[in-house]
Structure formats: C-alpha cells, structure tokens
Amino acid sequence: MASKSAPRATYAEIAKTAGVSEATVSRVLNGDENVHPDRTKAVNAAVKKLGYKKHRAASALASGRTGLIAVVIDDDLSIFADPFWATVTSGISRVLMENELQTLLMVTPLESVDGPVAHYLMGGEVDGAIFFQLHKDALIKRLRKQNLPIVITGTPHSRSDFPFVDTDSFGGAHAATKHLFSRGCRQVGIITGDIDTTAGAARLDGYNQAYRESGHVPSKKLIASGDWSMESGRAAMARLLEKAEGIDGVFASNDLMAVGAMAAIEEAGLRVPEDIKIIGFDDSVVAQTARPALTSVRQDIVALGEAAAELMIAQLRGEEVQPRILKSELVIRETT
Amino acid sequence: MASKSAPRATYAEIAKTAGVSEATVSRVLNGDENVHPDRTKAVNAAVKKLGYKKHRAASALASGRTGLIAVVIDDDLSIFADPFWATVTSGISRVLMENELQTLLMVTPLESVDGPVAHYLMGGEVDGAIFFQLHKDALIKRLRKQNLPIVITGTPHSRSDFPFVDTDSFGGAHAATKHLFSRGCRQVGIITGDIDTTAGAARLDGYNQAYRESGHVPSKKLIASGDWSMESGRAAMARLLEKAEGIDGVFASNDLMAVGAMAAIEEAGLRVPEDIKIIGFDDSVVAQTARPALTSVRQDIVALGEAAAELMIAQLRGEEVQPRILKSELVIRETT
C-alpha cells in the first residue's frame, strides 16, 4: 500500500563510503562549520554518489524540527471565488521550498480555538504557521505563547506584536482618489468594504486623506458602504446616485464592488467614464474583463506571499522581524 | 527556536495510566480489531484524559507511512489568475483532513522529471500525490512504478490506467450547444480552447455531437480556435463574424473567451443576446460580473477536489479505483 520505493540510502552507507562517522555526516548535512574541509568534501561526494535525500521523519523525530510550515486558511465561502489566497500561497510555497521547507495546507473553519487545527499546530507538528487575515486572535495568541513562529497575511486587528505582511491599502486608496481628482473629478465618492476589517478601514482613511489634501472635506453623502460583493457595490452606487448630486468619480474598495457600481451607473442611463469615472482595488481578472476595462489598484500578491515566507524563515533563524507593508500600484485602464 | 510546546504525552504515559503495554496502545490507536474491549476502553480514556495526539514524525519513521499527501501544481502563470486549483485544493484538503491526512502543497515548475519535486515524491516523503492536469506523463509513470498512489485532476492524455477525476466536458458542451438551438439559434459557432488539451478536445466533440443531433453538420466556418484567454476569444469572435454569415449563437469553451467574444460582438455593433447568444464554460466570477451576465456551464469544483481525495484514500486502503467523471450543469443567465 505504501510506496515500495527503491531502497534509500542512509547515514550508515554515507558514513561508510565517506570513511567518517554518522555524527560527522549529520554535521556536514546540517551545515556545521566545525568539520574539516576534507571530510566535508568526502561526505558531500558520497551524498551525491548515492543520491541521498534526508529522511524527513527521522530527522524530525530526532531534532524536533519538522521542516513543515502550516498555511492556515479560513474556510468561508469567499475563498471559492477569490484567487487571492491561492496566489499568495503559491508565493509562500516557492520561497519555503527554496529554503527546504514544505507547505502544509490547512483549509478549515477556524471557529473553535480548540479545534483539530489548533491541536495540530500546538502539537509541534509544524515549525511555524502562516495565517490569512483572521478575526479572532485567541488562537494566535496561544500559539505565540508556545513560541510557535507565526506570520499573518493581512493586518491584524489588535496592533499587537504579531509579525504580519500586507499591501498598503491606505496608500493605494490615497493614490486612487488623487488620480480621480487629477482627471478632473470634483465630487468623488467612495464605496467602502466591510469597515470592520483593517483593509476596509484603511482604504476609507486613504480616501479621506486624499480628499482633504485636495482642499475639500468629503461630505457624508459621498460615502456609501458595501461588503465587498458585487451586489453591494451596485446597491451602494444606486444610493450615491440618489443622494450625492453631481458625483462624477467613485473609488470602490475592491473590483467586485466597482463592477457592481458600473452596472448601477449604466442602469441609471449614465456612462463610464464620461459621466462618472471609477476605480477599483485588487486588479483582479474582473478588472480586466470589465467593459470598459477597469482602472484598479494592483497588489503584488505573489510578493505578499514571498514576504510572508521570508518573515517566517527569519523567525526560524531566531531573528527579530518587523511587519512588511508592500506598495501598491495604480493600473490605469478605461474607466478614468 | 522550535516551539517550546507544552510537554506532550507519549505512549509510555498512556500505557501506564491505562495499565497496558505500549504495543497495546499502538494497536488501539491504529484500530486493530484484536484488542479486548476493556483495554480498548482504558486506552481511549487515557488518551482523552491526557489530551494525547500522536507524534506524526515518530509514527512515520516507525511505520513508513507519513500521513502526508502531496498536491502538485504546475507553476505556470495561469494559476495566478485562475481560482480553479485553489478551489479544487480546498475540497481535497477538507476530505483528507477528515481522514487524518494532511495536504502538502507543492507549487512548482514540473519541467524536469528529475527535479527536486520528483526526488521528494520518490523519496517516500509522502503517501501519495495528486496532480493537476499535466502534459508530460513521464514523472507520473515513474511514480506509479514505485507504487506511489496517484490521482490526476483532469483527464490525462494517454488514456493509461491512471486514476483520474474530471468534469464532464463533453456533456457540458453538448448541453450548451443544444440549449442554443433550443433558444432559436440556427447558426451556432464554437470558440475552442487549446485543442491539444483533453478538455479542449472534449468540448469541441460535445459541440459537434449536439450539432449533428440537431440534424445539421457544423460548417468549418463556424469553428474558431482560441487558447483560453480573453484576447483569443475576442479575436476568434471577430473571425467568426467575418466568415460565418448569419451566425446567431456561440459556445465559447471557457468564460474568459466568452467575455472576449462579447466584447468583439459589441465592437461590431451587434447585441447580446438579441443578435447573437453566447454561452461560456466554468461559471467563474467573470460570468457573474459580465454584462449581460453570462450563461455558463458550471463545474462543481469543490466536488472535484473531494472526489480526488476520495480516490486517493481508496488507493491507500488498497482498493481498486475507477476514474470519476462529474456532471456539469448549465446556469442560465442573460446571454441566451
């Protein structure tokens, strides 16, 4: 049932063909500096000759290090539509692999701090865990208390000392809003995402800041709230059209809501970008397929994953780590 | 550096508190039937009391079973835009977890049969591997020769005996084409995907079959080839508009090409669905955000992942497995 693989080499054989002890083999394979160059060479040669690959389980049992990093993804429905985590994870996986670490993927509901995932993570089965933006910090706090290296993708709520990586939502929203003004808009509205998320709040802040820098104060009427869904964007836009007379630009906090807003604008008999200019956030495939094609704030999602992996590796090395905020970039298409 | 986790319980402690030998503990924990119920009960109680979790590395070293299933994803660019593999993988992960197996994610270029991934998989580091539609079978053949359980997501080229799971592309294309006829279309075209892929070929076959059933033979002029990209769909549609006079329906082999086709139709001054009806395949987010919203063939992608995991588990149990083809479903929206 299990693989009847070719008989694999062990330390014993390497030690014999290199003429050293198994302890020395171990030292060389673990990068111990204090080994005579000649022996190092001999061991490396034997390793190559025998096509040796270290047995992970044996190594893990003896050393306590598993070589496995968990990537924990909250299993709510949004992941089924959203390529975001997949892309981040591919960046994570690549960097981990380069560092001889493997990615253990756990897609699971996180409701319970005492769920199977929690047990697993606390049981020393992995060397570290990377989480996607979570709402409850309880689990993470517990894991940290046990000295399990943690990285969070997305900004955590409680600005505790969790290492995290995120895209600069504030900066992206700020740039988007400024761009609308520079294109001649006078009344720029915003469709917010869920304001209880840090990303939702930061994008609103960026909008407000840019508005103030333009010398005006955004009227409450220009702010409509959505929940990241296309439908909420459509409804929010309909409200803006009704309340905010003269509105001629809209920053939607993600692409899906932007596309919903475009539908509402069209339904009202207005045109994009002639009557109302619009910008989304994420530069997802939806932005590219929209007609007119949607101007959007691009996050470098692969880089986000790579940064997360790098923070993890730094912690594994015992280094102090700082949060990492990645720049976003405005991709200008036809809606502005 | 490694987690300084709470001292975990071991067999020794369980054996002591349950009043049995470690061998018996092992038997109970591995579901051995031949243990006296009383002892079984005692062991289970001790496990619960001590909050015991089996140490995976130790178990793997002793038994040769790692409890890890690799999910291998070819790292070409398409994955960055396509939520498909992410969704499949979430289905896989869920089912594996329920069966006490973990998902080891490997995102990597597969170019070399002798790459690090190959070594890893052949080194007995995992109990099985699930692949996403691959072009070269060499690696997989080698792994099978070593009795490594394999599942392929997507139909393999060489109809060898690899266990695979796939959505019924033929049936979906067939239903889509029939639906266009039933909506009154007379000249139904197809925009194919990459015809060298099994999915691309099967969708074309389904179209041809439905066409013939309608009592006609599809003219060559009604067939335009794309490469799954939006841009290729746009170009293919432009060609159809030029060559296939009177075309009034199009089945595009995926949503992205359908959206491209819609753009081309609009650019030609025609309307969807009044002048030309159109159907996509995948029912992706793009189908939902398109205007008019795109009728599309839905695959149950999560179910695909679950089926893949189930085939893997069956193999692990030593059962014979058959390929699994999942039904697709037409989701009717505004373009037909």
Add this chain to the structure above:
DNA sequence: CTGAAAGCGCTTACAG
C-alpha cells in the same frame, strides 16, 4: 574537529 552512544516516539514481527 571527531566518534561512540543514547535517544527521539512510535510500530511490528515474534513468541506466547
């Protein structure tokens, strides 16, 4: 800089 030896926490013939 190096080796002999103990040990990591399970599993599994083997003998009963």
Add this chain to the structure above:
DNA sequence: CTGAAAGCGCTTACAG
C-alpha cells in the same frame, strides 16, 4: 488477545 524487544534514520550532548 498481549507484551518484551528490536528497530525505523536521524541528532546531539558528552568526552576527548
């Protein structure tokens, strides 16, 4: 149905 014992393939004080 059960236990004593050997062993899985590494790592790591310890002593030199």
